[in-house]
Amino acid sequence: MGRWSRRVADIFLQWLNVPSGRRWLDVGCGTGALTATVLATAEPAEIIGVDGSAAFLAHARARITDGRCDFRVADARALPIPDRYFDVAVSGLTLNFVSESLRAAAELARVVAPGGLVAAYVWDYADGMAMLRHFWDAAVTVDAAAHDLDEGRRFPVCRPEPLARLWSDAGLREVTVKAIEVPTVFAGFDDYWSPFLGGQGPAPGYVMSLPEDGRAALRDALDARLPRGPDGSIALTARAWAVRGDAAR
Incomplete structure (x- = not known):
């Protein structure tokens, strides 16, 4: 999914349109895809990436050596950060994997200064991720048990209404939700199928369990x-839902 998520991160940051020189927090930063995009395009004064996986953070540290950036192991539901420290807090493709998502959203709001920005985006697993929609629909035809593994059913927060409600319930103001769509074109079936053999993530994990x-x-x-297509390519689309809101003054 990395080749598509980087495109979404670019569009997401353009939408936020944050002035340079701000302090950023990236929650659930993983290997640093969104963190690196912030550094490349938003001119932050500082950015801290936090994630629960030390292995992911080791990979992020190895490839991102910018002095404005730091990485820390932390739980999104209990951030070891003072109140109102950051100007911007973001989370990319993570919230649906966090249990107690309202606690995580409230933590994002807590660490942002009054009037600052809190924003996130998640894949639209139910309808907007054609790559996965085709996958799970096909899986159910050969294995009825796959029905309960479908991310579209497992992650109800990945829709506009629940996302907006989550941000409002966390005390954020001026909440807005936006669809971000990017093309996902595969050279052929093998290009589409081979990522599912990696074993990482719900769908690849299911494939390798068979x-x-x-x-x-x-x-x-x-x-x-x-x-x-006429040349054998497979042209699909991927949609993410992005949400933003202002921290209470």
Whole structure:
């Protein structure tokens, strides 16, 4: 998903349009994709990336050496950061994986100075991620148990109304939700299928849990249903929902 998430991060930051010289927090920063984009495009005075995975942060530190940036292991629901310290707090493609998402949203709001900005984005797993929609719809045709693993059903926060409500319930003002869509074009079926063999994430994890014959049946079901261009390419779209709100003054 990384090749698409970087495009979404660019559009997300353009939408936020934060002036230079601000202090940023990136919650659930993972390996630093959004952090790096902030450094490259937003001219922050400082940015701290936090994540629960020390392994992800080690990867982020290895590739991002900008002196304005620091990484820390932390729980999104209990940030070890003083109240009202940052001008901007963001979270990219993370909130749906955090239990007690309202606690996490409230923590984002707590650490931002009055009038500052709190924003996040998540994939639209229910309808907007064509790559995964085709995958889970095909999976159910060969394995009924796949129904309950579908991220579209597991992550109800990944829709505009629940996102807006989450931000409002966290005490944020002037809440706005925006759809961000990017093209996801695959050179052919192997280009589409090979990322599912990596084992990381719900869908790849499901693929690798299947016996060899089950994996082959799923592959064939997907191969039969995906749209093709004249050159064999597979042109799909990916949609994320972004939310922003102002910290109370």
